[in-house]
Amino acid sequence: MATIQDRIKEIEEELHKTEYNKATQKHIGILKAKLSRLELEAQSHKKGGGEGFSVPKSGDSTVALVGFPSVGKSSILNKLTSQESKIGSFAFTTLTVIPGTLNYKGAQIQILDLPGIIENASVGSGRGREVLSMVRNADLVLVVTDVEAKGVDRIIFELHRAGIVLNRRRRNISVKKANSGGIKIHKPRKVDIDDDDIKDVLKEFKITNADVFIRESITMDDLIDHLKGNTIYAPALFVVNKIDLPHKRENIENLKQFGRVVEVSASANIGMEKLKEEIYQSLELIRVYLREKSGYVDTERPLVLRKGIVVREVVRKISREMLESFKYAIIAGPHRKQAELRVGLEYELLDSDILTIISRN
Template sequence: MAACEFTTLTTVPGVIRYKDAKIQLLDLPGIIEGAKDGKGRGHQVIAVAQTCNFILIVLDVLKPLGHKKIIENELEGFGICLNSKPPNIGFKKKDKGGINLTPTCLQSELDAKTVKSILAEYKIHNVDVTLRDATADDLIDMVEGNRVYIPCIYMLNKIDQISIEELDIIYKVPHCVPISAHHQWNFVAQLSTTRVEDFCMKIHKNLIKEFKYTLVWGLSVKHNPQKVGKDHTLEDKDVIQIVKK
């Protein structure tokens, strides 16, 4: 990290070695307001971010947290939703049979008329829809299919220049990690564990639909191999075999 802003002008690739794994890291140029409309080569920068599995955003803790909101708005305008989950909607197109709507619980916003109206706007007349208390925006996002949902951590740099009281406030901001690049404070981090279901979704979203069980070798099980379900939590260096229906 440099002492001044916007020193990264092009994408700089690198590799982080964590235990036995290699993780590709892409250092991207800073995003400015209007990036989603192409300002400051915003389209190229955000398009690269759209392909990532995880995003780290470095912010200056001395600047207003409004900068965080600006970046979020620019990314969302390009179809990147940070720290959000995909709409909890089942959506399967078919050749005939009309619109089959199956709500699994009481809907707070959507009803059959609204769903059919939205689908008609997109000229969709044959589809199976399963609703789990979703909103109209959720349904539109599912139909358009142009959004990606990426976990994100905000690195708030220069904490060596603020007071303890201010640092206590910063720690309350969701998904934020206060650091000092100059002093290398708070640089020690541990990769989080993941569930089998999340692992399958990262490979392909249809894999979980055909999931039957998983065989696991490693620290997360008592026996090698052990048969587990999709809710099992994996540990680092686990080896798994996914068995489909």
């Protein structure tokens, strides 16, 4: 009898040789659904697998360096932080996770240097599963290549299989299982995905009775990722290292289909400041300064927060008591039209805001 691994392999091969077009789209969708389900099955057979290295999260955000061996991940870590991760001219120099801290614009950004991944990392090659499970905790993924910029699609594929989707947001899908009644699909008319295709994918996940709500345009992949249930969505930057070496422009240009591309040389120190700025921008961090009662503003130590944060979350970070006695807040800052704004707990903060909290009594 064919083992799960054999069947996974078979489907992978078929996926590999099937060219993507309008006619094969549906077939590919079903194959992917089958593959996902088999992989979930394979994982549940493995005891305790994919536990990962234990590196605690620290700082304001975490960034993971992912790529094939010897592209220069450790060299980049060392240049971004004051860490000294071992650099070697042979593959698999880094065998464990090496964390470092990048201090930039008042933010402390944890950077994780990971062992190189190889083909089939997501199903256990190398220490692939452990490496990929570290990536799941990152707020930003740096996919690193050398100037040949090869194999990025394979890396994205391995990440995807490990439940990590780059540069895409979660779609508005919900599937409510029922005991009878078949599959009922609720979607706006303009959503361009076939009801039969949806049903076929659900069948692969052994769902025969359910209400399916799709509230925006989705692809088959979005549906499969939703049904897998453990998908995380992370922003990514594509870092091309060793730009000091001779290279073909087109190889690098080709990466732009996946996201933002940053060209650097860690050893020749080219583009490293730009990379820091790109990391900071991609993390969407903002700095907020607190004004004390006396009027004093501590400009040296801003609070570093995620974009979109509201006054309530900031006050709670400072102290519970402060939240309980909160009366209102005053906001001033370079991105504000008014000199001083009087706001409540649900007000969103912007970068460089100066925040004064007024308490009752």
